[in-house]
Amino acid sequence: MGNEIDISVNLCGIELNNPTMLASGVLGGTAGSLRRVAQNGAGALITKSIGVAPRNGYQGPTVIEPMENVLLNAMGLPNPGYKEFINELNDARDIDIPIIPSIFGSNGKEYVEVAKAMEKAGSKLLEVNISCPHPYSKCRDLLIGQDLDETQNVIKEIKKAVQIPIIVKLSPNVTDIAKFAEKAIESGADAISAINTIQAIEIHPEFERPILGNLVGGQSGASIRPIALRKVADIVLKIDSLKKEGQLEKEIPVIGVGGVSDGLDIVRFLLIGATCVQIGTAVKDNLAVFDKSVRQLKEYMVKKNYESLNDFRGNALQWLHPH
């Protein structure tokens, strides 16, 4: 049973043997850690976001769980810088699933520097994290990914500098995520992943102060899954309408991220049109969440008589198309 089921995915020319990827920011900072996740059945690995120089990240607490299924984090992009990180990628060459570096910068020039280094090191696909502080904003919380012009600048500069395709990871902390998806695609994004964490804060009643070392952070975990589904639906519908209007010819895969913790969560994102999903926070309770979810996905497909993911991808969208 299950042998005739095909759950492989082609993402920007890269073959994944299943539709789960490790989400950026979780367990993806060292070769040993990437290997460990690969052993647990992920289809691909997105690394921790890598910048131009080593960063220690924010003071703790960096990760807390104020209630069930709610994780708050403010890591502050700790990373060893791309020069050191390329050593990790070289150490990870024995891993037989795709490793996709996530990159960040404080401006276009920094993104380009990291992107070029990763391409030279042999990466076939990059994820661009645009949830980084806006370089010219006076408001300390404004991110590149919350400003349409800055989003466009960064993507255009990266696309000019490298040949390999890029996934752009969108922030949900905007009024209309579909506009940002459109801008990203127009600027050259080859795929979209959504969503990054949702802005959040937690206050300690006894100490009368925010708990996170950075004071504010982002929420992830199973609690954000319905929000992420909505955002992915908005993006998929936008892509469909761009195609219908003749403004877009190529396929733009959308990767669903946010609260995926089992096989039916993968199904949910695929039904809304996602090409594949990323799993992050769920590794906290179970590193084998990849194997488990893929098994459950196959069980669903057997029950429904589906042979490939295309047999049901997007099936729930008919309810959402404008009449």
Add this chain to the structure above:
Amino acid sequence: MSYFGELTPVAAKIIKIIHENQLVKSFYLSEIEGINKIISKNAKPGNFLMLWIPESKDSEFDSDALDNIPMSISDCHNDIIKITVRKSGDTTKELHKYSEGDLIGIMGPFGRGFSLEGDNILLVAGGIGIAPLQFLAKYAKNTGKNIYLILGAKTKNELLLVKEMERICNEIFITTDDGTEGMKGYAPDIVIKICDLYNIDYIYTCGPEIMMKKILDISLKINIPAQFSLERHMHCGIGVCGFCSINNFYVCRDGPVFHTNELKNVSEFGFSFRTPDGVLKKF
């Protein structure tokens, strides 16, 4: 992995402070909020807490320097948690300014602790490494084990918890690097001799990693299994960020206690560690 504890800091009151030596104080903590004292109720030898110092006692101090740090539990009895803290970084220095009655935040208990095996056990402690071993020793004593301890320190003034451990252990052997107390030399130097003399069938160790690497080599050579309590820089402590990795293991969730058969193939053990930015450095 499932936790029986707190994943958000709960306030704990410092009910007693003991000055162990110039650099080390023990703090006795009582949870004053959270679910039914769940941290102390679930704390086992080898577990650790994430310790949060929410404010500075010093008005000129830059509170951005305060962090959330892993701290092993040195005892837990009647819902009172004991931690034994050496003044080293900004956070521990700040904690040393705290007084009885003050509140700090704690999360936990985290990690895989010691599993109690063997009948004649040898504990090998280097410096502050005695802290988690004290909790283990009390636990072992209650189950009727014969307990032997090698307590190593740089010098006499840095020896820790000698009187407490004398009450628990069958025998204590002290080593100091400079010979100011006990035998001059290092704790691992006398392990083989003591294993022979007392029919030791299990070794537990915590201390500088270079020392523990020597214990691993001895454990493999004389074929007596050992458990090791490791330390790595931790950002999250709960198995999400991955920065405490040592080869394919995570110290926070797979450890901090590891066994001889796990560590024998871990090339980074005793050789390299990662700084907070994830850069691999040699010891």
